[in-house]
Structure formats: C-alpha cells, structure tokens
Amino acid sequence: MTKEIIKIQDLHKVYDQHSEKPYEALKGVSFQVDEGEFVGIMGASGSGKSTLLNILATLDRPTSGNVQIDGNDVTQFTSNEMANFRSNKLGFIFQSFNLLETLNVFENIVLPLSLQNTNHRIAQQKVRQIANKLGLENLLTNYPTQLSGGQKQRVAAARALVSDPSIIFGDEPTGALDSTNARDLLDMLQQINSQGVSILLVTHDPFSASFCKRILFIKDGKIGDELKATGKTRNEFYQEILEKLGTFEQ
Numbered sequence: 001m002t003k004e005i006i007k008i009q010d011l012h013k014v015y016d017q018h019s020e021k022p023y024e025a026l027k028g029v030s031f032q033v034d035e036g037e038f039v040g041i042m043g044a045s046g047s048g049k050s051t052l053l054n055i056l057a058t059l060d061r062p063t064s065g066n067v068q069i070d071g072n073d074v075t076q077f078t079s080n081e082m083a084n085f086r087s088n089k090l091g092f093i094f095q096s097f098n099l100l101e102t103l104n105v106f107e108n109i110v111l112p113l114s115l116q117n118t119n120h121r122i123a124q125q126k127v128r129q130i131a132n133k134l135g136l137e138n139l140l141t142n143y144p145t146q147l148s149g150g151q152k153q154r155v156a157a158a159r160a161l162v163s164d165p166s167i168i169f170g171d172e173p174t175g176a177l178d179s180t181n182a183r184d185l186l187d188m189l190q191q192i193n194s195q196g197v198s199i200l201l202v203t204h205d206p207f208s209a210s211f212c213k214r215i216l217f218i219k220d221g222k223i224g225d226e227l228k229a230t231g232k233t234r235n236e237f238y239q240e241i242l243e244k245l246g247t248f249e250q
C-alpha cells in the first residue's frame, strides 16, 4: 500500500489575525504526497507558496488545519519537538544555499549529524559516501568562498541528504544557478528521487517544474489545479506547464 509522506487537510493561515487588517494567505489547502513522489508547487508571487512551505517545514504554524508528515501531526509538536523533527526527518535546499562560510565543505555537510550527536566514525563515513555520490570528494577541505555556485548547491544537497531525511524540501533551489548547473542539480534531484526519496519543490520556474512527477498550482491561497507527468516526455510536460501557467496566472 502507498504510504502518505505528507497529508494536509483544510489548511488555513491568517497573518496579523488580531489586527485591524488580518490577511488570509492560505484559504483551505488540502493535498497529499505519497512516499517516493516528486511534487512541485507552482504559483504567482504572493499566492502563498512560501507560507505553505514554512508550515510544512515546521518553521511556522497554521492558524487551523491538519499537517501530517511521515505519520506525525506536526501541528501538535512543541517548539523543541519541531526542531528535533526538522533535523531528523527533513532536508532543505534553498536558493541561497545557506552554507556556513566559516566551515569547510566537510563540516557543512556533517552539521545535521553533529546536531543529532551521531557517532563520529559513522558521521565521517556518511559524509564521504554522500560526497562521492555528488562528486564533492576532492572539495571536502574547501571553504564555501572557494566554490562555484553549482558546487555550493551540491554541498547544500549533500547536507540535506546526509541524515537520510523522509522528505527533501526545495525552495527555488536552481534560482541562483546558471542553466548548466541548474540542469545538473535537477538531474541529481531526479536521481535521488528514483532511489525512493520524496521531494517537494516550490518554484516559479517551468523548467525546474518539468522534472517533477506532479505539479500543484496554488492561486490566492488555494490549490487551483494539478498536472501529472505520467506518460509524457519531460519536454511535453514542460510545454504543458507553460500552457497551464498561461491560462492560470491571468
């Protein structure tokens, strides 16, 4: 039976709820993501993508609604439980890489394991394994300032993957990359996904979205539509996304 990695039901988020001008950024969002899926969330600026991602990433709480990740109702967690859950179960890849400049590549990648107090020898092994997989084995003693944008994003991906998360969240991860590096990162995400890791990608970019298996379109705080890649080439899916955006964003 398929396992749901994310299940959200009737999610609402109201900012400035008790002010004179409350703003409802999410207006009853429901969807689920099955284990092993690669799902994209697309929508115009201001449609609620970051609000949704922040709630899923346990960085913010909804005003109402249910959020289950890997069988846990994360809305019931205390702040401490949220932080533990985040470091054990979730991996993040952001547009801005978010590497620590004072740490070298090895130290950046090992960070989630250090936070979990993983045994030093096991942590070293895991970092080497993931570094080899992402072609970073010769860069482990470099500092972020000595890396290209594409290399930085691979380090960020290695850091997201090293703790074997249940799901990877990407927030415009190709936003700061040139087209070759963007393509490499997307190929890599697809490869990671083919090994069973679930991915949820928030993006404006139809090219990035065309690597997903399914795309949810959010408009004015609601899921408005959905596209599936099943049976289509990536290019056919890309064209379909472009057409959908053409009608959707008006």
Ligand SMILES: Nc1ncnc2c1ncn2[C@@H]1O[C@H](COP(=O)(O)OP(=O)(O)OP(=O)(O)O)[C@@H](O)[C@H]1O
Pocket: 015, 016, 023, 025, 043, 044, 045, 046, 047, 048, 049, 050, 051, 052
């Ligand atoms: N902390 C906040 N307080 C009040 N309003 C907010 C807050 N954060 C976001 N909003 C509003 O909620 C709406 C959704 O914002 P959100 O950042 O989720 O959109 P988005 O789809 O991620 O946009 P973008 O693609 O530009 O990042 C916007 O109208 C925004 O102004």
